[in-house]
Amino acid sequence: MRRSPRASVTTKPSLGGPVRQRATTIALAAIAATAVAAPVASAAKTTITMSGSTSVAPLVTELAKKYIASGQPGYNKVRFVLQQGGSDTGITDVSRGRVTIGNVSRTQQASDPGGLVFNKIAYDAICIITNPANPLGTLSQEQVSSIFTGRTRAWSQVPGARATGSIELISRTATSGTADAFREIFLGGQQSVAASAQVKSSNGLVQSTVLNTRGAIGFVSLDFVREGLKTINYQGVACTLRNAKSGQYKGVRPFSLVTRGAPSGEAKKFIKWAQSSAAAKAVVNTHWIPVS
Structure with missing residues (x-):
């Protein structure tokens, strides 16, 4: 018998210096097991870290849960950790390599660091x-x-x-x-x-x-x-x-998942799924506006 994916929620301080607010950290992991087989050591999980907008946080939380539950290849090898602090915090964190993705709820600005890619996933x-x-x-x-x-x-x-x-x-x-x-x-x-x-x-x-x-x-x-x-x-x-x-x-205004350069690896797969899958669009449609 196979268990369905589940999500766990914990809290810890956000990344960076003392000016950051304490934020909810959401670790999302899928766990599969059988009732009759002996336990098997799980493969190491890839962690996708995010920080930034408190507006984007509810959407990416729901998308991450749906992504894990969707059965996408490698879904049980991904763990999401989400921290908040504002869009500028997300941009700073991703530009300095502190996180995989910066969650941003505004348009790109000339003052933003170079080399960032704004991967639009919704409007709000x-x-x-x-x-x-x-x-x-x-x-x-x-x-x-x-x-x-x-x-x-x-x-x-x-x-x-x-x-x-x-x-x-x-x-x-x-x-x-x-x-x-x-x-x-x-x-x-x-x-x-x-x-x-x-x-x-x-x-x-x-x-x-x-x-x-x-x-x-x-x-x-x-x-x-x-x-x-x-x-x-x-x-x-x-x-x-x-x-x-x-x-x-x-x-x-737009919601974007910002990466340093073009997204790659598990982050690329997640962003592509968030932008193009019917399952992601169904999540967006509940409280937000799809990109297309």
């Missing part, structure tokens, strides 16, 4: 969120820009707002690909979020802060929109998976 929507006690209708790009750059500072200045008092901006740290994509898409790439904003190191922390702060407004990956949070229509279009897939919702 960024949603603007408010506390459930302060639902808003729709915001134009100019209104979003005015709020997040600090020109509009009080909820009394925002049509339809139910909150009172000052606007509490919740943003992301400088290493965040979501923050970079937000600036590019919603702020026109020429402005930055106000220095008065509270900065958080992950989508989850932005989510929980907005959920527990009546006067807060922030932005997260669509996959982090949970029951109770209110998403704001952007330019009259709701931030939903359907609207993002149709192209109506414009707050969309």
Whole structure:
């Protein structure tokens, strides 16, 4: 009798220096055995290490689990270790050879180290969120820009707002690909979020802060929109998976698995599978937008 693949989850500090956050490390391994045969020593596993975007992490976790369970040749010889810390962290780690793959949730930039290959696997929507006690209708790009750059500072200045008092901006740290994509898409790439904003190191922390702060407004990956949070229509279009897939919702950015040079070995096989297999596309379709 053969056991099905299983995944184990542990935690440990992320790679690099002391400024990194502690992150979940996900070790995914397939184990095969028989009930009647004597145990056989397992072959050494190839470890694919990843670090980077907290937005990409849920997708690559599901893809890695599906990859192991798919029965691809050599599937039981691969182990995935995932750490987070932001897209810029992933880029730095992969460029310096610390990890096999950097998970990145923004477009490639001229300032990125040379020799990197951005292997696109999906697109993702960024949603603007408010506390459930302060639902808003729709915001134009100019209104979003005015709020997040600090020109509009009080909820009394925002049509339809139910909150009172000052606007509490919740943003992301400088290493965040979501923050970079937000600036590019919603702020026109020429402005930055106000220095008065509270900065958080992950989508989850932005989510929980907005959920527990009546006067807060922030932005997260669509996959982090949970029951109770209110998403704001952007330019009259709701931030939903359907609207993002149709192209109506414009707050969309790419997800990439970044390698130093062209991917090779087990990483190449995994990336090719993630980009082209029906099984991977089915995973992407649940909360994200397929590349094609």
